Every structure is written in C-alpha cells, then in structure tokens.
Amino acid sequence: MIDIGANFVSELYKSLGMFIPETVLVVTFVVAIIMDLIFRKYKNIAAFTVLAGFFVTGYTLFACNSSGYAFSQTIAINPFSQFFKFIILLTSIIIVIISFLSKELYAENRKVGEYYSMIAGMTFGMFLICSSTNLILIYLALETMSLSSYVLAGYTKEVKRSSEASLKYVIFGAISSGIMIYGISIIFGLTGSFDLLAINAKIATGNLSIAPLLVSGIMILAGIGYKISAAPFHFWTPDVYEGAPITITAYLSVASKAAGFAVLIRFVLLAFATPISQTQPVWQVFAGIDWKLVLAILSVLTMTLGNLSAIWQTNIKRLLAYSSIAHAGYMLMGLVIMTSAGVLAILVYFFMYMLMNLGAFYIVMLIANKTGSEEMDDYIGIGYRAPILAGCMVVFLLSLTGIPPTAGFIGKLYLFMAVIDARWIWLAVIGVLNSVVSLFYYVKVMRNMFIRGTDKTEEPLQFSRVSIVIALILAGANIYFGLWFEPIVRWVNECVKSLF
Amino acid sequence: MLTDFGIILIFFIVGMVFVAAGLITNMILRPSHPNKVKQSTYECGEEAIGSPWILFNARFYLIALAFLIFEVELLLLFPWAVVFKELGWFAFIAMLIFAFILLLGLFYDWAKGYLDWDKPEPIIPKMKDLVIWNKD
Numbered sequence: 050m051i052d053i054g055a056n057f058v059s060e061l062y063k064s065l066g067m068f069i070p071e072t073v074l075v076v077t078f079v080v081a082i083i084m085d086l087i088f089r090k091y092k093n094i095a096a097f098t099v100l101a102g103f104f105v106t107g108y109t110l111f112a113c114n115s116s117g118y119a120f121s122q123t124i125a126i127n128p129f130s131q132f133f134k135f136i137i138l139l140t141s142i143i144i145v146i147i148s149f150l151s152k153e154l155y156a157e158n159r160k161v162g163e164y165y166s167m168i169a170g171m172t173f174g175m176f177l178i179c180s181s182t183n184l185i186l187i188y189l190a191l192e193t194m195s196l197s198s199y200v201l202a203g204y205t206k207e208v209k210r211s212s213e214a215s216l217k218y219v220i221f222g223a224i225s226s227g228i229m230i231y232g233i234s235i236i237f238g239l240t241g242s243f244d245l246l247a248i249n250a251k252i253a254t255g256n257l258s259i260a261p262l263l264v265s266g267i268m269i270l271a272g273i274g275y276k277i278s279a280a281p282f283h284f285w286t287p288d289v290y291e292g293a294p295i296t297i298t299a300y301l302s303v304a305s306k307a308a309g310f311a312v313l314i315r316f317v318l319l320a321f322a323t324p325i326s327q328t329q330p331v332w333q334v335f336a337g338i339d340w341k342l343v344l345a346i347l348s349v350l351t352m353t354l355g356n357l358s359a360i361w362q363t364n365i366k367r368l369l370a371y372s373s374i375a376h377a378g379y380m381l382m383g384l385v386i387m388t389s390a391g392v393l394a395i396l397v398y399f400f401m402y403m404l405m406n407l408g409a410f411y412i413v414m415l416i417a418n419k420t421g422s423e424e425m426d427d428y429i430g431i432g433y434r435a436p437i438l439a440g441c442m443v444v445f446l447l448s449l450t451g452i453p454p455t456a457g458f459i460g461k462l463y464l465f466m467a468v469i470d471a472r473w474i475w476l477a478v479i480g481v482l483n484s485v486v487s488l489f490y491y492v493k494v495m496r497n498m499f500i501r502g503t504d505k506t507e508e509p510l511q512f513s514r515v516s517i518v519i520a521l522i523l524a525g526a527n528i529y530f531g532l533w534f535e536p537i538v539r540w541v542n543e544c545v546k547s548l549f
Numbered sequence: 550m551l552t553d554f555g556i557i558l559i560f561f562i563v564g565m566v567f568v569a570a571g572l573i574t575n576m577i578l579r580p581s582h583p584n585k586v587k588q589s590t591y592e593c594g595e596e597a598i599g600s601p602w603i604l605f606n607a608r609f610y611l612i613a614l615a616f617l618i619f620e621v622e623l624l625l626l627f628p629w630a631v632v633f634k635e636l637g638w639f640a641f642i643a644m645l646i647f648a649f650i651l652l653l654g655l656f657y658d659w660a661k662g663y664l665d666w667d668k669p670e671p672i673i674p675k676m677k678d679l680v681i682w683n684k685d
Contacts, residue, residue, distance in 0.1 A: 057636070058636060058637070058639045058640075061639065062639075079650060079653060082653065082657060083653065086656065086657060086660045
C-alpha cells in the first residue's frame with residue numbers, strides 16, 4: 050500500500066526540487082508553443098523562447114547540483130547524469146543557433162515554430178533518459194525523445210527524401226521499442242521488479258535461469274542499440290541521416306546518441322554487473338552470461354561495418370552517418386572492459402565527439418546552403434572557393450580521424466589506453482586498424498576539397514560573417530580541447546565516481 | 550507437474566483442436582455448390598459499389614487524436630478524484646496544470662485550423678479518383 054497523504058506530498062515536493070532543469074524544459078516547450086500561437090508575425094519567436102529556456106535550464110542544472118534519488122527511486126540525479134545532460138543541452142543550444150542559418154529549413158517561408166518547440170521536447174526526453182533508473186521510465190523517456198525526433202526528421206515534409214526518412218525512422222523505431230518492451234517484460238517476469246538495483250540484487254543471488262536472462266538482456270540492448278545506432282541495429286541510420294534536415298542529422302548523431310550511451314552505461318553496469326569492491330574501480334559481471342563478450346562483439350561489428358561502408362559513400366551526409374556508426378563502435382569498447390577508466394574514456398570521447406561532429410555537419414550545412422548539394426563530387430575545388438570553411442572542415446575531419454593536435458586524438462588516446470590497461474589487446478588492435486581505415490575516407494573529402502579541381506575557375510562562395518565566426522569557434526574548440534584537456538578529464542573523473 | 554501456465558497451455562491446445570475439428574468435419578461433410586450470388590458480399594441488402602480500398606480523409610485522424618487525448622484525460626482524472634481529499638491543494642494544482650497542457654493542445658488544433666471541417670476552398674474528391682482498384 051502506497052502511503053497517500055502528507056508524507057507522499059512532501060516527498061513529491063522534495064523530488065520536484067531536484068527536478069528543476071526538466072521542469073524548466075517542459076515549461077519552455079509549452080511557452081514556445083503559446084508564443085508561436087500568439088505572435089504569429091514573428092517567425093523566430095519560438096526559437097528565441099527555446100534558446101532562453103535552454104540557458105535557464107543550463108543555469109539550474111549547475112545551480113542545484115544535489116544528488117540523490119527522486120520520485121520513489123525512479124530517477125537518479127548525480128554527476129554522471131549531469132555530465133550527459135550538459136552535453137545534450139550544449140548540443141541543443143548549438144543546434145538551435147545553427148538552425149537560424151539553415152537555408153533548407155527556412156525555404157519557401159516555412160513555419161518553424163514547431164521545429165524549435167520539438168527540439169525542447171526532445172531535450173526533455175533525453176534529460177529524462179539520462180537519469181532514469183527504472184526500466185518503465187527508461188522506456189517512456191525513450192519514447193518521449195523518439196516521438197519528437199520522428200517529427201523533426203521529416204520536418205521538411207515536401208522533400209520526398211525527408212518524408213521517407215521520417216517514415217523509415219518511425220517504422221524501425223516502433224519495431225525496436227516493441228522488442229525492447231518485450232525484453233523488459235521478460236526481465237520483470239524473472240525478477241519481479243523494474244528497478245535496476247532490485248534487478249541487480251535478484252541476479253546476484255544466482256538463482257535465475259540463464260536463457261531468459263540472456264534473451265531479455267539482448268532484447269533491451271537491441272532497443273538501446275537502435276538509439277546509438279550500433280550494428281546490427283543500425284539500418285535506419287544512413288537513410289535517416291541522409292534524408293533529415295542537416296541540423297537534425299547533426300542533432301541525432303550527437304544528442305540522441307549521448308542519451309543512448311547514458312542509458313546503456315547505466316543499464317549494463319547497474320543491472321548486470323557489480324563493483325568488485327569499494328576501492329577498486331572495476332566492475333564484475335555476474336557468473337553465467339559473459340556480457341563483456343556480447344558487448345565486445347557488438348563493438349567490433351559496429352566499428353568495422355561503419356568504417357568499411359563509409360569508404361564507398363558518395364554522399365557526404367551518408368559518409369558522416371557511417372562514420373558516426375563507427376564512432377559508436379569505438380565508444381562501446383570503453384563499456385566492454387567495464388572499468389572506471391573505460392567509462393571515463395567514453396565520457397571524454399563524447400565531449401570531443403560532440404565538438405567535431407557538430408562542426409563537420411555545420412560545414413556541410415553551410416556548403417549545401419550555397420551549392421544545394423551534399424554529393425562528394427560537388428566538394429571538388431571547395432578548398433579554393435571557400436578557403437576558411439574548408440580549413441575548418443579539415444580540422445574537424447582530422448579530429449574525427451584522431452590526429453594529434455585535435456580533440457579527437459585525446460578521446461581516442463584515453464579510450465585505447467583504457468582498453469589496453471584492461472588487457473583486451475585484440476579489441477584495441479581492431480580499433481586501431483579501424484581508425485586507419487577511417488583515415489582513408491576522411492582524407493578522400495579533403496582531397497576533393499583541395500587537391501582535385503585546381504584547374505576549375507568557379508566563383509568563390511560568399512558566407513555571412515556570423516556563419517564563419519561560428520565555424521571558427523567550433524574549429525578552435527577542437528584544437529583548444531586537444532591541447533588543454535585536463536579540466537575535462539578532471540570533471541569527468543568526478544562524474545564516474547558517482548556511478549559506484 | 551503442471552504449473553498454472555501449463556494448464557493455460559492445455560486449454561489453448563484443446564481450444565484450437567476443438568475449433569479445427571469442427572471446421573474440418575464441416576468441410577468434409579457439407580455439399581459445395583458455389584454460384585455468383587452466393588459468393589457476393591452481403592451488405593444489408595445493398596449492392597456493393599466499388600472497392601472498400603479507398604483513401605480516407607486524413608482529417609479523421611486529427612479529430613480522432615484530439616478525442617483520444619481527452620478520453621485518456623478522463624481516465625487519469627478518476628484516480629485523482631478518489632484521493633483528492635487526502636492530497637489537497639498540491640494535487641489540485643498539479644491536475645490544473647495537466648488539464649491546462651491538454652487544453653493547450655486543443656487550442657493549438659483550433660488556432661491552426663485543424664478543427665474546421667470545411668476548408669475555405671474544398672476540393673471535392675471524385676469517386677473514381679478515390680477507388681484504387683477498378684480504375685478502368
């Protein structure tokens with residue numbers, strides 16, 4: 050019997066106090082819709098409302114950093130979830146800002162009110178995922194996020210490719226969330242609980258039969274793997290990334306992946322593993338199923354498939370889609386080893402990945418604004434027509450490959466160091482080989498921009514000063530954090546400690 | 550040893566066998582003389598025109614969605630009403646916010662013109678365009 054009355058209400062008040070950033074996001078979402086309805090003359094009123102809301106959210110996120118459980122143990126507020134919320138919020142803010150510059154979004158006097166309010170709704174869903182520790186809430190939060198992202202993927206609805214992307218996204222999404230909730234129901238049948246910690250305690254007793262546990266675990270991994278586009282659940286990624294508006298492609302490839310990784314790390318470590326001791330930063334999987342091996346297979350499949358498919362792409366959005374699949378594979382390596390160094394590496398990698406991937410998509414958007422094309426062949430000679438932007442693109446591509454003075458190098462360094470420290474040498478070797486393969490297709494873009502097409506004399510492309518400044522800031526951040534990464538690592542270290 | 554689910558499984562199997570046995574015996578024993586009138590669709594004595602595979606107006610879905618939201622709201626209001634006295638003002642305000650958000654959805658529909666069934670310039674579809682089959 051749940052206690053109803055004064056205690057219940059006071060506990061709700063306490064929970065709401067810890068839930069302020071999410072509450073602000075919901076209010077932002079509602080206010081943005083109202084503003085859009087009332088002030089119809091001002092096209093971007095919703096965008097400014099959402100932007101203001103995001104800044105308030107960011108303030109509350111850091112102002113009230115109490116940690117603990119809220120809403121009858123379904124939500125965990127701690128530095129780990131705070132880190133991912135920070136990544137998601139920063140991505141959302143950058144996406145809203147670069148959306149102002151998108152030509153395809155504002156084409157034909159399109160109404161964009163819903164676009165911005167949907168971004169606020171999606172951010173809310175992702176915030177919820179980052180802190181939920183209850184399987185039902187995880188499912189609900191995933192759906193909250195997915196519903197907005199389906200709409201956003203098809204926002205330029207008169208473009209056939211975009212509608213197709215949206216429909217594919219919905220169908221794949223419905224199937225994978227169906228599989229996931231079936232897995233959740235089996236786990237509930239086995240352990241009698243939706244709470245990750247309670248499930249962990251039940252599995253720790255060792256009385257459960259192995260087969261249903263394995264099946265349900267893989268089913269839930271399929272649902273989450275869909276979100277982080279891990280092979281073999283990645284089939285939607287290239288088509289959706291190609292069809293969706295570029296801003297949304299960038300958003301999906303960073304923010305929605307961050308939310309997926311947050312829930313994946315939490316789910317695997319909280320439900321299926323246990324820290325060896327309070328002092329040792331290593332997790333141990335329960336006897337019976339070797340989850341490390343399952344994750345290792347997923348990781349190797351994901352990065353190999355992503356990299357090998359990216360080689361053949363002729364559309365730059367598809368190329369970046371496959372590259373983002375490959376990056377998900379690298380990051381999965383950090384989870385395979387199940388040490389705090391591994392989780393730390395994932396978090397550091399994510400911060401760097403956000404900078405480089407957003408930058409690369411941003412340049413693709415700016416160039417598509419002018420040339421109207423995302424084909425690799427249309428990048429021939431861009432290095433001479435738009436030298437500053439092409440220079441920034443080189444920084445982003447080098448960062449994605451992981452070449453030293455850039456942020457991507459630091460991410461990869463920590464990741465491979467953690468994997469080698471944990472004695473998974475073969476995994477590290479496959480990872481390094483994959484990085485070498487990735488160099489090939491990133492260089493192909495650079496070659497098209499600078500080496501080919503020098504004989505062509507086409508008009509130089511003109512870009513507004515604001516758009517160039519944003520590109521320079523993003524490129525600068527890539528180099529800055531490649532050299533001065535220590536504060537990030539120190540912060541992430543604090544976040545990882547909260548997982549114990 | 551049968552668990553509770555084992556009994557259900559037996560029910561399930563027996564039920565399927567029971568239905569299948571009836572159908573198969575019928576199929577073996579009955580006379581079979583099909584003709585055109587017998588095989589035609591019976592629709593309240595009316596003669597069927599065209600095919601049921603026509604395109605529905607998408608506005609039906611919008612109206613259905615708006616209806617569904619308030620239907621679900623009603624469902625959630627009931628448990629609230631039961632414990633209303635114990636929870637007091639907190640629950641009252643929470644429910645007001647909830648109802649306000651739903652109402653906002655209705656206003657949104659209204660302002661965007663999704664509730665007007667008659668659009669200013671209706672395009673009246675022709676029957677022969679709606680039917681996918683039998684186009685000739």
